Amino acid sequence: MLKDITLGQYFPGTTVVHRLDPRTKIVMVALYIAALFTANTPGGYALMAVFLGVSIAVSRIRLKAMLKGMKPLIFIVVLTSLLNLFYGTGEPIFTFWIFKITAQGIRRAIYMVLRIVMLVMGTFMLTYTTSPIMLTYGLELLMNPLKKIKVPVHELAMMMSMALRLIPTLIEETDKIMSAQKARGAQFDTGNLIEKAKAMLPILIPLFLSSFRRADELATAMEARCYHGGEGRTRLNVLTMQTRDYLTLALGILLIAAVTVLRRFGL
Amino acid sequence: MDNTAIKTENLTFFYASGEEERAPEDVLSGVSLSLEKGSFVAVLGHNGSGKSTLARHLNALLLPKGGTVQVFGMDTRDEELTLEIRRRVGMVFQNPDNQLVSNVVEEDVAFAPENLGIPSPEIRRRVDEALEMVGMTEFRTHAPHLLSGGQKQRIAIAGVLAMRPECVVFDEPTAMLDPRGRRDVMEIIDRLRREYGTTVILITHHMEEAARADRAVVMSDGRIVMDGAPRQVFARVRELDELGLAVPGTVRLMWELRARGVNVPLTTLSVQECAQALADHFQNR
Numbered sequence: 162m163l164k165d166i167t168l169g170q171y172f173p174g175t176t177v178v179h180r181l182d183p184r185t186k187i188v189m190v191a192l193y194i195a196a197l198f199t200a201n202t203p204g205g206y207a208l209m210a211v212f213l214g215v216s217i218a219v220s221r222i223r224l225k226a227m228l229k230g231m232k233p234l235i236f237i238v239v240l241t242s243l244l245n246l247f248y249g250t251g252e253p254i255f256t257f258w259i260f261k262i263t264a265q266g267i268r269r270a271i272y273m274v275l276r277i278v279m280l281v282m283g284t285f286m287l288t289y290t291t292s293p294i295m296l297t298y299g300l301e302l303l304m305n306p307l308k309k310i311k312v313p314v315h316e317l318a319m320m321m322s323m324a325l326r327l328i329p330t331l332i333e334e335t336d337k338i339m340s341a342q343k344a345r346g347a348q349f350d351t352g353n354l355i356e357k358a359k360a361m362l363p364i365l366i367p368l369f370l371s372s373f374r375r376a377d378e379l380a381t382a383m384e385a386r387c388y389h390g391g392e393g394r395t396r397l398n399v400l401t402m403q404t405r406d407y408l409t410l411a412l413g414i415l416l417i418a419a420v421t422v423l424r425r426f427g428l
Numbered sequence: 429m430d431n432t433a434i435k436t437e438n439l440t441f442f443y444a445s446g447e448e449e450r451a452p453e454d455v456l457s458g459v460s461l462s463l464e465k466g467s468f469v470a471v472l473g474h475n476g477s478g479k480s481t482l483a484r485h486l487n488a489l490l491l492p493k494g495g496t497v498q499v500f501g502m503d504t505r506d507e508e509l510t511l512e513i514r515r516r517v518g519m520v521f522q523n524p525d526n527q528l529v530s531n532v533v534e535e536d537v538a539f540a541p542e543n544l545g546i547p548s549p550e551i552r553r554r555v556d557e558a559l560e561m562v563g564m565t566e567f568r569t570h571a572p573h574l575l576s577g578g579q580k581q582r583i584a585i586a587g588v589l590a591m592r593p594e595c596v597v598f599d600e601p602t603a604m605l606d607p608r609g610r611r612d613v614m615e616i617i618d619r620l621r622r623e624y625g626t627t628v629i630l631i632t633h634h635m636e637e638a639a640r641a642d643r644a645v646v647m648s649d650g651r652i653v654m655d656g657a658p659r660q661v662f663a664r665v666r667e668l669d670e671l672g673l674a675v676p677g678t679v680r681l682m683w684e685l686r687a688r689g690v691n692v693p694l695t696t697l698s699v700q701e702c703a704q705a706l707a708d709h710f711q712n713r
Contacts, residue, residue, distance in 0.1 A: 294531055326531050329573040378526035385487060385519040386529075386540040386587060387511055393545040397538035397555060 172289050177405060178220035179290045183299025185406040186287050192413035193283045196420045197276060204428035205420045206275050212416060213279055213286075222289050230285050231278065238277055245270040293325045302400065315391025323379075331372065338367050433500060433595050433627045434463040434486055434517070440494030441481055441650075455481045457650040458495070465594075468621055468628045470638035470658070473647035474672040479631050482647065483599045486629065487517040500594070515544060518588035518596045522603045524580035525573075533575075533583055534559065534568040540591045551590075558586040561623075562616055578609020585616055595627035596620065602634065614640065635662065635676045639697045646671065663694040678702040 173179075178186075193212075200206050217227065231238075249266025256262075288296070301318035308314050339349065342363050349360050439459040442452040456478045463469055473479040484490040485497050488504040497504045499513045518540075521527050530536035534555050541551045559565045562582040572580055581601060588596060598617065602610040614637060620626045630641060638644050644661040646654035648671050654661050662668070662675050665683040669675075675683070678699055682692050692709050696702040 292531075294535060322531075323529070326529060329571075330525055333573070375526050378521065378523060379529070381484075381489060382519075382521055382527040382584075383529060383539075385489060385514060385521075387514050387543040387591065388539070389511060389543065395542050395545050395548060395551065397535060397542060397548055397551045399548050 171292050172222060172226065173292070174221060174290065176220050176290075178216065178286070180405075181290075181409060182400050182402055182406045183291050183295040184303055184400065185402070185409050186291055187296075187299050187303060189409055189413050190284055190287045192410075192417060194280060196413075196417045197279055197283070199417060199424060200420045201272065202423050202428050204423040206272065208416070208419055208423065209279055210275070213282055216286055217282070220286065220290050222286070226289065227282055227285060231281060234277070234281060238274055241277065242270040242274045245273045294322060297322045297325070298396075298400065315394070319391070327372075327375070330375070331368070334371060335364060335368055338364050431465050432462055432498075433465045433467075434461075434629075435498045436461045436482075436485065436492075436495065437498075438495035439482070439485060439492050439497060441478075441485065441490060442493055454650050456485075459647075459650070459652055460495075461645065461652060461655075463595075463627065463629065465627055466621075466625050467643060468617075468630070468641045469643045469645060470630045470632060470641035471645045471647060472633060472635070472638055472661075472673060474633060477647040477671075478650040479647050480599055481650075483519070483597050483629070483631050486595075486597050487519050488513045489519070511544075515540075515591050516594045518591055518593035520581070520585050520588055520596065520598045520601050522600045524577060524584050524604070527584040527587070528572045528580060531571050531573075533564065533570050533572055536572060536583060537586045537590050540587055544591065554590045554592065555586075558589040561589055561619065562586045563612075576606075576609065578605050578612050581605060581609060581613055582616065585613070589620075593626065595629065597629045597631070599631045600633070601630075602632070602637065610634075610637075633673065635674060635679075639676055646673070659695040659697060662697065665694070 181189075193209075197209055200209055217224070246262060246266045246269075247260050249263035249269055251263045251265045253261035253263050254267075291299070297318050300321075301314055304312065304314045304317075343349070347360060347363055349357065349364075351357075352360070437460050439456055439461075440454060441456040442454050444452060459478075459482060461482075471479045471482065481490065485492060485504065486499065488497075488499070488510045491505055499517055502509045502513055504510075504513060528536050529539050537555045537558050538551050541554050546554070555568075556565070559568055562585050564579065564582050564586060567575065567579065567583075572583055575583070585596075585601075598613075601613050605613065617628055617630065618640070621628055628641075630637060632638055639658050639662070641658055644654070644656065644658040645652055646661060646668070653671070654664060654667070662679045665675050665679060674680075676697060678696055678701070679694060681702065682694050682696060682705070685692050686694065690709070692705050696705045
């Protein structure tokens with residue numbers, strides 16, 4: 162039953178977007194978000210939408226996957242749009258009891274929805290096209306300067322990649338423990354919330370214990386394979402920025418500039 | 429340089445118990461063992477005999493509480509040498525799931541060379557070679573958790589081979605595998621010895637696996653109780669029974685026949701040898 166949880170939202174592929182350096186993609190998402198929050202004109206939003214649309218097309222990510230990822234956000238999107246809809250000032254177009262809708266409210270609501278949807282889709286572009294390992298590696302390299310102020314960058318990255326590595330193993334284990342407890346008469350899907358929570362205890366305790374044992378064995382195995390922290394470590398796949406990476410980053414800066422200009426002229 | 433790969437002298441070890449009144453019990457008490465370069469040594473013993481504890485001393489995962497361990501002439505207590513010792517003595521563990529560190533097979537195999545600071549083109553060469561050696565090249569970009577137990581163990585072995593160790597300690601590598609995985613692992617051990625002349629130390633309680641070794645060392649209660657060629661060791665059926673170790677079926681058959689007055693040799697290990705000895709015996713009657 163736990164098998165069908167999708168882990169990490171990565172869709173493997175070989176498109177340009179997939180092959181971009183993870184650092185480029187992380188920085189690009191930051192630039193994209195900055196541009197998105199700068200935009201407040203129809204032209205600006207249109208430009209952002211075109212940029213996002215082209216990126217999605219190039220990455221060959223199915224629109225269906227994008228929309229599926231949006232599902233949990235429907236509530237937030239609807240709520241914020243409603244709030245913005247009724248909080249506009251100016252001449253009301255439509256009044257109902259204490260609610261009044263203004264042109265400004267409508268515009269704001271539309272912008273807000275666009276902003277949230279494009280924000281989420283933009284970040285999906287990062288996680289959908291970058292493997293968790295590459296993402297971790299990219300973050301590690303980007304955070305490298307923080308080592309100077311004694312931030313344990315390598316350790317954090319290693320912990321993150323270990324966690325990613327162990328998720329499928331632990332899910333498998335949870336499945337096994339649940340089956341074992343069920344075989345002994347445990348029931349997980351009956352009773353109220355508190356009863357259900359209590360029923361989780363016989364799963365969590367063995368899972369915890371075995372995780373500690375696993376962690377201990379894994380640490381031993383890592384030591385046996387000469388692991389001694391990040392010092393002097395090399396990598397099998399070294400990341401090097403290519404022309405396409407610099408072009409992408411230039412595009413990101415251009416995007417911000419364009420949106421700023423459009424905002425300036427109110428287009 | 430002499431021909432010794434690993435040498436332990438009067439090795440003693442105990443785990444600190446935490447309770448002060450009770451003196452900790454020795455897990456290893458006075459183990460002296462000398463392992464020759466290029467040899468294949470099986471270390472046998474029931475659970476708690478100290479065989480895994482001994483194994484962990486061979487690459488400085490544990491340090492002796494008494495006595496010494498010399499690995500290619502290096503004392504394991506010298507912290508400066510720890511990395512070099514671990515590079516030269518690789519170790520494969522029982523549970524493949526708890527040895528793999530990456531979500532991608534080739535990244536996992538690259539882990540040890542990465543730790544050693546080897547330049548990436550050389551890592552690539554070693555990863556390719558190691559994967560070829562264990563016959564897992566086609567799975568290089570797969571996720572390990574989708575592979576079978578035997579395949580995962582082969583990846584773990586490749587991860588050790590990528591260090592180019594001179595000696596590999598296998599700590600019950602087949603205990604969690606199905607017969608197929610078990611056979612694959614044993615074949616890799618054979619290939620390793622044949623092609624690289626690697627010294628192999630196999631910790632096991634499978635007598636059939638130990639039968640392939642040049643030398644069998646039997647441990648009990650932290651001591652070495654038998655040491656010799658597998659044929660000679662296995663012939664001591666009654667003593668092995670008392671230690672809770674099951675001798676191979678072929679040896680058991682000959683032993684039972686002898687107990688019933690049939691004069692056959694006890695030193696036959698393979699089914700073929702056993703059949704030949706029986707045929708000879710009955711034809712000569």
